[in-house]
Amino acid sequence: MKILVVDDDMHIQRLYKEELEEEGYEVVIASNGKEAIELFDSETPDIVTLDILLPDVDGIRLLRQMKEKNPKLPIIMSTAYDYRDDFAVWASEAYIVKSSDLDELKSTIKKLLGKQ
C-alpha cells in the first residue's frame, strides 16, 4: 500500500515516513502542491495525508484537485490547526490534528484502507 504524505515540514516528513514504513506502508513525500500533484499522478498512491498550509497552494484546493482526479481515493486532512469547522475539509474522508502521538493517524489510515 502506498501513502502520499504532503507536508512542507521536513522533520514531519521524516517522522511520518519512518513511522508509516515501520507499519509496512510504502511512503512517498511531497513538500508542496506542485510535487503533490506530480506524485499523485505518477505514483498512484492508495491514500493521501494532506496538510492545509503549504508554500505554493492551500491544501483545500489540492484536496479538490485530487478528488476530481480520483473521487474514491481516501484523503486524510492532517493539519496543525483545527479547521474542523471549515466545511471545505468535509470533502475529505478524515480529519486529524497533527500530534506527536501518531496512533490516531495510523488507525485512521488502517481503517480507510481496510474499507477499500
Next chain:
Amino acid sequence: MDIAHLQKLNEIIFENILDGIIMVDRNYRILTANRSIERWTEKPASDLIDKDCRDIFQNIPWICPDCVAEVTFQTGKVHTVMQIGDHKGSTYYAELSAYPIMDKSGEITECVVFIKDVTERMLYQEKILGSYSKVIQKNEYLEGIIENSADAIVTADLNGTVTSWNKGAELIYGFTEHEVIEKYLPFIPDSIMDVEREYIERIKKGETIKHVETMRKAKDGTVFEVSITMSPVKAASGEIIGFSCISRDISNRKIIERELINRNQELSRLFFISSAMRGTLELERLLRMVLTAVTMGDGLGFNRAILFLVDEDKNVLKVAMGVGHTSHEEAFQIWGRLSLEKKTLSDIMYEIETGSLKKDSLFDKLSRGIEIPLSEETILTMAVKEKKPFNIQNVIEEPLSDVVLVQQLGTYAYAVSPLISRDKVIGAIWVDNLFNRRPIFDEDMRFLSAFSNHVATAIESARLFERITLAEQELENIFESISDMVYFISEDYVVKSINKAVSDRLGKPSEEIIGKKCYEVFHGLKEPWANCPHYKTVDEKKAFVKEVEDPYLGGTFIISSSPIFDTTGKSIGTVNVVSDITELKNLRERLIMTERLAALGEVAARVAHEIRNPLVSLGGFAKRLEKKLDGNLKEYADIIAKEVERLEGILSEILGFVKETRIIKEIVNSNKLVDDVLFLIKSEIDEKGILLDKELGEPVDLYVDPNRMKEALLNILTNAVQAVGSNGTISIKTFVKNNAFVVEIKDSGVGIAEEDLPFIFDPFFTTKKIGTGLGLTITHRITEEHKGSIEVESEPNKGSTFRVFIPLNKVADKK
C-alpha cells in the same frame, strides 16, 4: 212750501251769498242790495237803496254795474264782463253778470247784477298761463336739446318699451325712431339682459343709475362701450311710469383713456400690488390680495377671479381661492358699499395685509372644491401646459371650455392667465365678468398677464416661506423629540434653550435649567468645566466634537458643539448636541475585545504551524527514541514525549478558545445529539465504571451547530466524569421547558465550593490538576452563541447539576 217760506229762503240766500248783488231799474236806481255788496261799496247796503247806481260806483271806476245792466236792458240777455282795476293798491278782478227781469208784458224793467270777486281765480289762472307758456318754452328747448344731443336719449316705460327716441339715439344705435317706438329696448345685448332688468328694478324703487359703463348693441350688431345714466320718469301724481336712459358712446374715450391710464398707471399699479404682495409671505393672505387686486375696480376690475395652483403630486389644477360675488344682487350691494366707503385698492390691500383673514365668501366655498386634471385638454390646462393666456369670448363656441366652470360657476366668457415663476407654471388666474357682462379686451389680457408674472413670483416666495415655516415647526418638533440632548448656550455659559431630553436627563423642569450657567446644571461646578467643548467652540468659531466622561452625570458622552452667529455674523453662542454613549461605549469595548479575539484567531492558524509542527517532530522522535533506548535514556525520552503531549494539549485548548468560531446551524434531532455526545465519552465512562442514568424525553428538532453543541455538552460530561471518580453516577435527562430544550447533567461527584461557583465559567479557572480551565468557558460561549443559557447547582461532596437551555423558537423560525 208756501210763498212766504220761499220768500224767506230767497232772502237768506240773497243776504248770505258771497257775490255782491244789486237790482236796478231802467233809471239805474238801486232797488235792493245784499250785504256782500258792502265789500265793494264800503257803505251799508241799506244806504244804497233808491240811490243812483252810477253815483254809488262812481268812485270805483273799474266796477261798473250800470254798464253791464245797460247792455242787458238793450239786449234783454244775460251779460257778463270781467272788470279789472286797482283797489287799495292791489289788482282786483271782478266778474259782473247782469240778469234781466221782465214784467208780465215781457218788457225788461229791472236788472239783477252779480258782482263776483274773481281776483284769486284770475291770478291763479294767469300763473298757470305763465307757467304753461314757460313749460312750452322749456319743452321746446328740451326737445331741441334732446333732438340735437349727441347722446342717445331714450325714454321707455317700465316694461322697457321705447316711448321716445332722439336723433342721438338714431346716430349711435342706427335705429330710427319709427323702428323702435313701441318696441322693447333694442340696443341691449342679450348677454346683459339680466343686468339691465336689475337696473330697471332699481329705477322702480326710485333710484337713479349714474354713469354706469356698460355695453350696447347697434342695429348692425356691433357691440360698443357706453356710459349710461338712467333716471325714473314720474307721472304728475309722482308715480314712476318709466325711465329715461341717456347713453354716451365712450368707445373712443375709453380707448384713449385706456391707452393713457394703462400705460401710465399699469406700472404703478403693478408696482404697488406686487410690492404689497412681496411683503406678504402668508400664502392665504397673499392669495386674497392677489384676487382682490384682480377684482377691485381700482385694480384689474374683473367681477370674479379664481386662483388655481398646480398640485404636482395629484397632477391637477386645484382651486386655492376664489374671490367674487355669488349673485347680481350681492355684487351690486357690495359695489355700492365700496363706492360709498370710497376705499382705494391700497386701503383694501392694507386691510388684508394687516387685518384678520375674513371668512371665506360663498363664492370661495363654491369654487374651492374644483379640481381640473392636467391630463385633460381644457382651456385652463392648456394655459398651464402651453404657458400662454386665453380669452374665451363665448364658452358655447369654444369646445375646450372648462365644463366644470361653466356648470358650477355659470360663466359664459372668461380669461385665463398662467402663473409662471422661474419658467415653471405654478398655477393660473381665472377671471370673468358675469355680473356686468363686460367683454374682456386685449388690454385687460395684457394687464392680466403682466400682473400674473408678478403674482407668480410672489406666490412662489410665499410657498417657500410656508415650507420654511413648516420646516421650522418640524425642526421644533425634532428638537423636542430627539433623544439626544440639544441645547443652546450663550458665549457667557448661560443656557438659553433646551429640549425635553435635557430636562429628562437632568431630572429638572426646563425653568430650573434655562438661564443658569451650563457648568452648574450639567456638571455641578461653580466655574467652567475644563473638559467642556463649548469654550473651545466659542474660541475657535468652529464646530467641535469631543467624547467626554462626565462623572457628575455618570456616563460617557459625545458632545458636538457648533458656533451660532447672528445675522451680522457675530458669534452669539453654541448649539450643543449631546449623545449619551455610556451603553454604546460598553458595547464598543466588547466589540474591540471580540475584534482582538478574531485577530488572534487569524494568527492562531499560523502560530499553530510554527509551534505544533516542531512539537509533533519533537514528540514523535522522542517516542521513536524511547522505543530504541534502554534504562535512564529511555525514561528521558519518555519524559520528553509526555511533556510534548501536554504542550500539544494546552495548544489545542488555547487555539480552540481564540479561534474564530463559525457556527453552521442545521436542524438536529435532540436525542441524537445527546446520544452522539454520550458515544464520544462512553469509553471513559465504562473504563471508570461510572453508572450512567439516561432519561431522554420526547425528541425535538433543534436548530444548532451540532459539532459546537456536542463540544459544549462534552465539556460538561468530561468534567462530570472527572468529578465522580469510580463507581459514581452520572444522570443525563432531556426535557422541554419554557420553549427551550433542556439537557440536565447531574453527577454524584466532588461538587463545587460555594466560593468557586461564580468563577467556573471564567477562562483558565480550574480546580483540577489536569486541564486548561477553558472547558466550561467554551461551553458557556457556545451556549451564548446559540442564545441559550446554563444553570448550575452544586453542593460540595454531593455533586453538581448543569442544565443547558437551548431555545426552540429558532427552529420554528427556520421552518
